[in-house]
Amino acid sequence: xxxxxxxxxxxxxxxxxxxxxxxxxxxxxxxxxxxxxxxxxxxxxxxxxxxxxxxxxxxxxxxxxxxxxxxxxxxxxxxxxxxxxxxxxxxxxxxxxxxxxxxxxxxxxxxxxxxxxxxxxxxxxxxxxxxxxxxxxxxxxxxxxxxxxxxxxxxxxxxxxxxxxxxxxxxxxxxxxxxxxxxxxxxxxxxxxxxxxxxxxxxxxxxxxxxxxxxxxxxxxxxxxxxxxxxxxxxxxxxxxxxxxxxxxxxxxxxxxxxxxxxxxxxxxxxxxxxxxxxxxxxxxxxxxxxxxxxxxxxxxxxxxxxxxxxxxxxxxxxxxxxxxxxxxxxxxxxxxxxxxxxxxxxxxxxxxxxxxxxxxxxxxxxxxxxxxxxxxxxxxxxxxxxxxxxxxxxxxxxxxxxxxxxxxxxxxxxxxxxxxxxxxxxxxxxxxxxxxxxxxxxxxxxxxxxxxxxxxxxxxxxxxxxxxxxxxxxxxxxxxxxxxxxxxxxxxxxxxxxxxxxxxxxxxxxxxxxxxxxxxxxxxxxxxxxxxxxxxxxxxxxxxxxxxxxxxxxxxxxxxxxxxxxxxxxxxxxxxxxxxxxxxxxxxxxxxxxxxxxxxxxxxxxxxxxxxxxxxxxxxxxxxxxxxxxxxxxxxxxxxxxxxxxxxxxxxxxxxxxxxxxxxxxxxxxxxxxxxxxxxxxxxxxxxxxxxxxxxxxxxxxxxxxxxxxxxxxxxxxxxxxxxxxxxxxxxxxxxxxxxxxxxxxxxxxxxxxxxxxxxxxxxxxxxxxxxxxxxxxxxxxxxxxxxxxxxxxxxxxxxxxxxxxxxxxxxxxxxxxxxxxxxxxxxxxxxxxxxxxxxxxxxxxxxxxxxxxxxxxxxxxxxxxxxxxxxxxxxxxxxxxxxxxxxxxxxxxxxxxxxxxxxxxxxxxxxxxxxxxxxxxxxxxxxxxxxxxxxxxxxxxxxxxxxxxxxxxxxxxxxxxxxxxxxxxxxxxxxxxxxxxxxxxxxxxxxxx
Ligand code: FES
Numbered sequence: 001x002x003x004x005x006x007x008x009x010x011x012x013x014x015x016x017x018x019x020x021x022x023x024x025x026x027x028x029x030x031x032x033x034x035x036x037x038x039x040x041x042x043x044x045x046x047x048x049x050x051x052x053x054x055x056x057x058x059x060x061x062x063x064x065x066x067x068x069x070x071x072x073x074x075x076x077x078x079x080x081x082x083x084x085x086x087x088x089x090x091x092x093x094x095x096x097x098x099x100x101x102x103x104x105x106x107x108x109x110x111x112x113x114x115x116x117x118x119x120x121x122x123x124x125x126x127x128x129x130x131x132x133x134x135x136x137x138x139x140x141x142x143x144x145x146x147x148x149x150x151x152x153x154x155x156x157x158x159x160x161x162x163x164x165x166x167x168x169x170x171x172x173x174x175x176x177x178x179x180x181x182x183x184x185x186x187x188x189x190x191x192x193x194x195x196x197x198x199x200x201x202x203x204x205x206x207x208x209x210x211x212x213x214x215x216x217x218x219x220x221x222x223x224x225x226x227x228x229x230x231x232x233x234x235x236x237x238x239x240x241x242x243x244x245x246x247x248x249x250x251x252x253x254x255x256x257x258x259x260x261x262x263x264x265x266x267x268x269x270x271x272x273x274x275x276x277x278x279x280x281x282x283x284x285x286x287x288x289x290x291x292x293x294x295x296x297x298x299x300x301x302x303x304x305x306x307x308x309x310x311x312x313x314x315x316x317x318x319x320x321x322x323x324x325x326x327x328x329x330x331x332x333x334x335x336x337x338x339x340x341x342x343x344x345x346x347x348x349x350x351x352x353x354x355x356x357x358x359x360x361x362x363x364x365x366x367x368x369x370x371x372x373x374x375x376x377x378x379x380x381x382x383x384x385x386x387x388x389x390x391x392x393x394x395x396x397x398x399x400x401x402x403x404x405x406x407x408x409x410x411x412x413x414x415x416x417x418x419x420x421x422x423x424x425x426x427x428x429x430x431x432x433x434x435x436x437x438x439x440x441x442x443x444x445x446x447x448x449x450x451x452x453x454x455x456x457x458x459x460x461x462x463x464x465x466x467x468x469x470x471x472x473x474x475x476x477x478x479x480x481x482x483x484x485x486x487x488x489x490x491x492x493x494x495x496x497x498x499x500x501x502x503x504x505x506x507x508x509x510x511x512x513x514x515x516x517x518x519x520x521x522x523x524x525x526x527x528x529x530x531x532x533x534x535x536x537x538x539x540x541x542x543x544x545x546x547x548x549x550x551x552x553x554x555x556x557x558x559x560x561x562x563x564x565x566x567x568x569x570x571x572x573x574x575x576x577x578x579x580x581x582x583x584x585x586x587x588x589x590x591x592x593x594x595x596x597x598x599x600x601x602x603x604x605x606x607x608x609x610x611x612x613x614x615x616x617x618x619x620x621x622x623x624x625x626x627x628x629x630x631x632x633x634x635x636x637x638x639x640x641x642x643x644x645x646x647x648x649x650x651x652x653x654x655x656x657x658x659x660x661x662x663x664x665x666x667x668x669x670x671x672x673x674x675x676x677x678x679x680x681x682x683x684x685x686x687x688x689x690x691x692x693x694x695x696x697x698x699x700x701x702x703x704x705x706x707x708x709x710x711x712x713x714x715x716x717x718x719x720x721x722x723x724x725x726x727x728x729x730x731x732x733x734x735x736x737x738x739x740x741x742x743x744x745x746x747x748x749x750x751x752x753x754x755x756x757x758x759x760x761x762x763x764x765x766x767x768x769x770x771x772x773x774x775x776x777x778x779x780x781x782x783x784x785x786x787x788x789x790x791x792x793x794x795x796x797x798x799x800x801x802x803x804x805x806x807x808x809x810x811x812x813x814x815x816x817x818x819x820x821x822x823x824x825x826x827x828x829x830x831x832x833x834x835x836x837x838x839x840x841x842x843x844x845x846x847x848x849x850x851x852x853x854x855x856x857x858x859x860x861x862x863x864x865x866x867x868x869x870x871x872x873x874x875x876x877x878x879x880x881x882x883x884x885x886x887x888x889x890x891x892x893x894x895x896x897x898x899x900x901x902x903x904x905x906x907x908x909x910x911x912x913x914x915x916x917x918x919x920x921x922x923x924x925x926x927x928x929x930x931x932x933x934x935x936x937x938x939x940x941x942x943x944x945x946x947x948x949x950x951x952x953x954x955x956x957x958x959x960x961x962x963x964x965x966x967x968x969x970x971x972x973x974x975x976x977x978x979x980x981x982x983x984x985x986x987x988x989x990x991x992x993x994x995x
Contacts, residue, residue, distance in 0.1 A: 003066035007031070008075025016062035017332070022048075023057035024331075026072070032245040033073035033110045033238025035467070037139070037417045038499035042918035044138035045417050047111040048072045054115045054137060073110035073238035076117065093117055094236040096155035097148065098228055100207045101883035104142035104891060105719025106235030107242065107418045107467030111138045116152045124160055128153065135926035139918060141417055141468050142719050144890035145926040147207050147883075154205065209886035209934035211879070212651055221804065222731040222738060223946045226883040229724045230743050231465070231717070241465035243421045243437040244496065251423070252281055254485045254495035255334040257324040257341055258505055259316035262350035262574040262911030263363060266314045266323065266343060273340040274326060279333035282488040283341070284325045286312040289484055292451045293370045296507075297542040297579065298440030298474045300695055300755050303447070306382050306541030308371040311451060311480045316345075317365050317539035318574050319911045320505035327485040327493050350574035352911055354536035355513060357381070357571035365539060365572035374541065380572040382537050383545035385552060387628045390563030392519070395528035399519030403600050407592035408977040410904040411511035411536070414581050415923055418467020419502045424482045425492035427460075432483055435462045439473045439716050440756030445748050447476050452483050461748045469718040470895070471580035472507050474758045475542060503916035507579030508905060510535045510547050510570075514592035519563075524606045526615045528563035531556055531592065535570040535585075538577035544570040547578070547585040550688075553625045554847075554957070555589025558686050559597070560617040560624055574911050580758060583956035586687055587896065591978060594683035594961035599974065608965075609649050609658070612684045619643040623847070630692060638692065638844045642939035642949070644875030645684060645849040651935045652873035656680065656853040668970065675861045678868075679970025683852050683958035688845040689764045689941075689950035696841040697766035698752035701730060701773045703781070703834035705826045707806065707818030709734065713745035714754025715766035720952055721884030722762040726770045728880055729945055733774035734781070735803030736818055752837050762952075763880060765840055767945040772838025778803055780834045781818070784825045788816050846941050848949045850874040852893070852958030854930075856966040863986030865967050867897055867930040870959055874934070877941035877949035885951045886934040892955025893932060894924045900960030901979050 003016050003025070016025045023046045026034055034057060037045030041059035048057055049071035057065075077091035093113045096102070103109050112135060119126055119134035126134070131152045135145060157164045208226060234241055271283040293307045312322055324341050328334035349363045356362050357380040366377050375381045396402050422436040432454060438444050441461040449456040466473065482495040497506060512535045519528035533551055537544040552566030601611040617623070619640050626638035653659065661667040661680045670676040702710040711730055717723040723745055727738045734740075745751060754766055782798035785808035789796035796810045807815040816824075825834050853871040858864070870893045879885045902922045906914040915921040940947035960978060968974055973988040 001063065003062050005065060006069040008071060014062070018063070020062050021058055022060045022062045022065045025062040026057060030247065031072055031074060032240040035107055035110070035418065036244065036496065037419070038918055040499065040917055040919065043417055044111050044115070045108055047114050047138060049114055049118055052118060052121060054118050071114065073113060076113065090236065091117070092155040092158040093152065096151040096158065097236050098232040100147050100151040100154060101226065101229070101887055102143065102147040102151040103229060103232050103235050104721070104887055105466060105468045106231070108138055108140045109235055110238040112140065112148050113236070116155070120156055120159060124156060126156060129927070132927040139417060139923060139925065141415055141470070141895065141923065142891045143887055144894035144932055145929050146890045146932050147887055149926065150205060150207060207883045207886065209882055209936055211882060212647060212935060212937045220732055220946070222728045223880050224878065225881070227724060227728055227738050227881055229721055229884060230727050230738060230741070231723060242418060242467055243423065243435055243464050246423065246435070248423070248425065248492040251492040251494050252327040252329065252485070252489060253331045253334045254325060254327045254482050254493045255331070255338055256322055256481065257338045258501070259319060259321040259323050261316060261345055261347055262319050263348040264316050264345040265348065266316065267346050268344040269324065270342040271324065274337040277333060277337050277340060279329035280326060280337045281491065282327040282485050283337065284312060284484055284488065286310070286314045290453060291370060293372060294447060294451050295542060296475045296477055296540065298443035298447065298476055298756060299546070301446060304546060305544050306371060306374045308366050308374060308541050311484060315368070318576055319913065320501070320576055321539060322481070325481050325485060327489050327491070350911055352573050352575055352907060354534050354571050354573050357573060358569065365574060381569060382541035382572055383548070383570040385545065385549050385566065385568040385629070387552070388565040389624055389628065392528040392530045392563045392565040395563040396517065396519045399527050400522045401520045401604065402517065403520065403596065403603070404517040405596055405599065405976060406513060406515045407595055409512045409514065409588035409591045410899060410978050412509045412899045412903045413503050413905055413921065414470035414472035415502070416468030416470055416472060419497040419499060420473065420478050420506060421496040422478045422482045423492060423494045424486040426486065426490065432459045432486065433462065434459065434479050434483060435464060436479050437466050437473055438463055439466070439469045439718060439758060441716065441746050441748055442714065442753050443756055444476050444479055448480055448483065451480050452487065463716050463746045466716060466718045469757065470582045471584065471758065474580040474756065475507050477506055499918065500916040503905065503921065504576050504913040507542060507577055508538070509581040510537060510578035510585070510588065512536070512551070512588040514588065516592050516596045518596060518600060520600055520604065524604060524611050524614055526559050526561045529556060529559055529561045530565040531589065533568040535568055536573050536575065536578060537570050538573055538575045540577040541570070541572070542577055542579040547580065549629055550585035551589035553629055554586040554686055554688060555593045557623055557625045558617060558684065559615040560621055561615065564624055575907065576905070576913070582892070582895070583953050586685070586953070587899065587956045587960065590683060590685050590957045591961050594958065595964055595976060598681070598965040598968065608682055609653060613646060613649055616645055616684060617643065636693070636843065641846055641943060642875070642877060642941045643849055644937040644939045645851065647937045648849060648851040648873035648875055649684065651937055652851040652853045652871050655933055655935060656855065656869060656871045658853065670857065675859055677858050677860060677970040678855060679858065679966040679968065680855050681853070681962045681965030681969055683961040683965065684850070685852065685954060685957035686847040686849045687950060687954040687957060688847055689761065689944070691761065692842050692845045694841070695755040695761055695765060696839060697754040697761070697769045698837060698839040699726065699766060699770040699773045700752050700837040701777045701835060703777060703822050703825070705822040707740065707822045709741050711741045711743045711770070712751040713743065713766060713770070714751045715762045716746055716757040718757050720757070720762065720888060721881060722757065722766065724884055725763055725880040726767055729767050729770050730774040732946070733771060733778055736806045740806070761950070763948050764944050764950055765842060767948060768840040769838045771945045772840060773836050776836030776838060777834055780836065781808060781821050784821050784834070785816050787829065788820070788824060789814060842943065844943055846943055846949050848874060848876040848951065848954050850954050850958060852962045854959065854962040854966045856963060856970055858967055858970040858985065860971060860989055863982035863984065863989065865901055865963070865980045865985055867901060867963055869931045870897065871933040872935070872955060873937055874954060875937045875939050876951045877944050878938055878947035879936050880946060880948055882936065885936065888951045889934040889955045890932045893959045894929050896956045896959035897930070897963060898923055899978055900963040904979050
């Protein structure tokens, strides 16, 4: 059928199948600014304006839109004028999103802007709460919504004609091309305050966090400044940057048949009817492809975990496991083909409680002989970790008090708004191209080569823009099966998880049962601390050993007792597999340890802040776990070079008014509402920065004849801003602004190797590699400049030359521009290419530290816990870009609040997922996030580039336990199993009343 639309002010006609949704029709006609995030209208990534109203196109039939006016991001500014000389102005919203750093991965950005434009059309002067309500239909997993809300309020002011200054803090953000309107830059302008609408604090108009600068190198031109993200302009216009934003002739759609059973053998499978369906090009079962055991964990060689996956197998081990795959002309045909596959299962007994995994009569999940690097198949033990410093049992005997408790950290899902998506095809050289949304392109290539039976050099992995990852894309999940389908059909194949598949067929956080036992003296000194974890890796052992290893390495290192013990059993169950998730085991550990420390402090009548600080590790201390465990190996002793934890505690406590509120009965009550109680809580945490002596990053820089540079990065920017901060570092060394760089990441053919984005390593490892490359290029430039200066008998040496302001400067004040150097080296004298590659692997992993605070209001009648404020004071070394870094903290805090309050994957007694949708699996919306405050307490980390440490993962560690401790403070009940669902809290309150 034909539909007629007025699309972005142009009349268009599109063909549409009767049941086809508007999302599919628009995207198949090249309107890539609208995104697929779900199929139920719950994430809003596909939002457009229909006659001026936001609608979700994934649930709207194309036929319903016929005759209507549709506006997408492509119709809002800039993009519609592409190809013209010059560029059209951006919409004020697009400009404000760039300026305020409101874009992280950028996947939700077009929908946010579209939704906001509808609001501003009807309400030119909205309150903060009106903005939040307008964004409620668009989920963002990256930003915590703070900067998008600030951006929309800013855009509203711009549209009202108010004189809105450029963001000022440490210098103005340079204006990107095509801005809404030229405005004055005034570094001293006082930013006006918008009235806050969330009932807590007035919303600041600046995206800058509070900066507490304790130590710093000399003045920097670009490092430490809130530079605009290098990819902001394309993302704000909805340019086709993501994996799925391509069109290919003859591309097939791949789909998976997933198991309805938690544990079964495939006795018989008949695909003949599916094969016979017109439009079907391939149907694959375990009989059709080689049986190669591999791990989906994207880690450096040799991957330390179990190799227990098969692309397709004759056994299924969880509801959602793969049974068969098809490739067909359309999604509808592919789905029909799946329905025609006949499978006869032999149902096997299944189990879902990790605590039963090692019991004698429990079914064996992996009894196949091909799997390897499994600790003990017969006991469902994927991996085990056991280490001890000192002797805890002896120390417990001498302690004045021993506290012992068991905690549970729930199974949660990463939920990037962009699901896993991949396109595979063969190029003209018969090389397999894998275009995929991955955090680890080089690991994908290496891991898949034996699985596909192709040499690595015949595989090229392209990582376009990623719509969020959070660890779940540190997995090799769809690439293998999509490639198998391309190998069989010879055609390009596209595969993408549905949202339900993302929840119950991809990866999750390891849920853990954690038993903590702590010996304490009367003065609050911890003398022994022991943690026993049972980690549920689900049906496959992805990241099994290393995630739990990180639980011990981080959560048991913060309190530097003379006796520390850690034991983890990482066991299989018949649940959806676990894997990497931002924080990587540390959030589970700190959930237990920080609830436990709070309990000890309160039981002994000690101040929770002082108690923590008294026992916490300090600068100069040896990292207690460093020698004993490092990613499954023995490590080398590492010392803490920099630690701003005491200042973090002071700063955070001041901002959240700890000393006015804690132990203040008046603050804990809400006047006129006796059923409400307020509480305040804290958690202190540490993370790591990269994996020492293992993971390597590299970057290369090439100078062009106009003085610009190509910066090729093997690392992957998930939305974290790493492309930007690496560019800032290169810019600092080479003495020119970031806009002089064409930054590209990553492609296994063109960019140098990098282990990928995980372990909080990109700024530190890939950043150091970038600096190494930039220093080599700088040296080459100085040599050319020295030759250019050394005319007429005068000699200038390269060592005397400095680079700044886009030029090389001789000691006597003469200069040659970068462009002149580029032209000279490529065209005029001693011609050669100025370029270099830098690599870096670190011998250490300096920890960032943080104090995270929360206030909550608990409704004692319903059990509802409302998080009012989250404050995080963090020592991440020197902050390279305060806007992108604070965006990481804000988004991370909100993500972490989820596992504290509202997120948990639920299963029925058959192991079937009960909440595989964004509706029942609740992640924070724009209108229910708490007030967020970020404070950077800068230290100077000697080993880091420009003094930097990691930012990305640490916000996941403490928000959950801080909230739980605040709830305890509010109502005096301890809940040790997250999340703090209302029913759970209500039951605990009832139980307390009965005591
Ligand atoms: Fe919103 Fe990534 S920036 S989902």
